[in-house]
Amino acid sequence: MTQRLYIDVHVVQTVPPANLNRDDQGNPKEAVYGGVRRSRVSSQAWKRASRRHFDAQAPESDRATRTKRITNELATRISLTTGLESEDAGRIAAALLAQLGLSQGKKAGDTAYLLFYGNAQLDAVAALVSERAADLAALDEKALTEAVRELPVAESFRTGHPVGVALFGRMVADIPKLNVDAAVQVAHALSTHETQLEFDYFTAVDDQNEQDETGAGMIGTIGFNSATLYRYATVGFAQLADNLGGDTEAALDALDRFVDSFALSVPTGYQNSFAHRTRPSLVAVVVRNDQPVNLVSAFEEPVVAEAGIQANSARRLAEEHITATEVWGDTPLYEAASHTFTTGEPRAKDTAETLTQAFGEPVAFSDLRTTLRARITTALEEQA
Known part of the structure; x- marks a missing residue:
């Protein structure tokens, strides 16, 4: 150590x-100190x-992603590597991630919170089903869930962390096994x-009406400081x-x-x-x-x-x-x-x-x- x-x-x-x-x-954030x-x-x-x-300086596979749409991202990878239709790939992705116990968001397919993961980690999860994707797609929901139950999905997220996750960690309150300090x-x-908060008063002219009308087509302010x-x-x-x-x-x-x-x-x-x-x-x-x-x-x-x-x-x-x-x-x-x-x-x-x-x-x-x-x-x- x-x-x-x-x-x-x-x-x-x-x-x-x-x-x-x-x-x-x-407005710009401030604090009293x-x-x-x-x-x-x-x-x-x-x-x-x-x-x-x-x-921006790393290969795509070495990057990290933070999103609520992890199910859709996994489905896309499964579809690309196996040729499955998006609907079938989505079913398999949902079944794989279900074993993590992620809380579901208000929008269908979204998690309740942003999940931070490595692109290579999600590729590894997709690879778990690459050889049998067609067979899995033919199963009903109950059988599909049972068929992927023992696959090491959680283990794929606990190893091989990209720089972003290794540096900044990952907090998933209801799934401690996914946490990274x-x-x-x-x-x-x-x-x-x-510092003093200042405001930029700006106007924008409507290019199509500048011959017919005077004044601004839009007026607004932006707070700033230096x-x-x-x-x-x-x-x-x-x-x-x-x-x-x-x-x-x-x-x-x-x-x-x-x-x-x-x-x-x-x-x-x-x-x-x-x-x-x-x-x-x-x-x-x-x-x-x-x-x-x-x-x-x-x-x-x-x-x-x-x-x-x-x-x-x-x-x-x-x-x-x-x-x-x-x-x-x-x-x-x-x-x-x-x-x-x-x-x-x-x-x-x-x-x-x-x-x-x-x-x-x-x-x-x-x-x-x-x-x-x-x-x-x-x-x-x-x-x-």
Whole structure:
């Protein structure tokens, strides 16, 4: 069993006017922290953005899907591999999944909740009946249910997890055997400073009527704000390796993909209206063997704009890390950072120096990922 290793990922990122993650009123989510209102992006929003980012770079079979329509998805696979009509494939799919005891939704064929699974896992379930699908289709409902009762459907979902499920886990309240403990915790992204909700008042002209009528064909508003965000996530490497069947190399690959995708992904809310995609100004990783440490307390006192906010925010984060290691006696196994601040810029000089004191000389993001993998490999060898 891999001993405790936690990989903390700290990100400072500035986004322009945007509505990354809306609340029930359609406005950007917010939270009060340090006595002032902050911009907030929920952990779920950035988890999904990260998952979509690394899935886009993976083969279809290595991706994960979260849906209520698992019965229809399984039926489609059965139909494609066996040539059965969709109705017969649907009956077999329903019989196979019935043994899991999934609660049924209001719509026929849907489950009551979203189920997170790997595409390869569902392919494996479809393969269980590929050689006898025609015979199964000829059975009545009772006989069909009995014929597939002993097939290892649940086992197909308990092994061979894709990166998404291995990282973020799966919770099925009424079927504990399908649960997968998450290897990743993601904090809600929070602005390092106070923010104000603003509104974009927009009009749209009807192109067909602009010669005959004056005024707008449509009027509306969109809430937005702009913010320098602190983002944090932590990966429990032992849990990640366990979720991947004890495969250390697969866990190292999954960790690398997560760090890349967490750092570079952005939620897509209202992206066509705001084109808000930016890169982080700072990505820092810290490998620990005691416990994860969120450094959001660096911003409990909101950063005040002087010549911008992001440099002060990055410096605050570095100072908090230095303080934590000094006060609590923390000795991280590894720490490194990629950032955009240089000593050649007078306004960023103090920030760059403090970041170097906290995380060492800055490295390119690709090098950060490479050295992170090497350092964890070394730590695992030392543990062995």
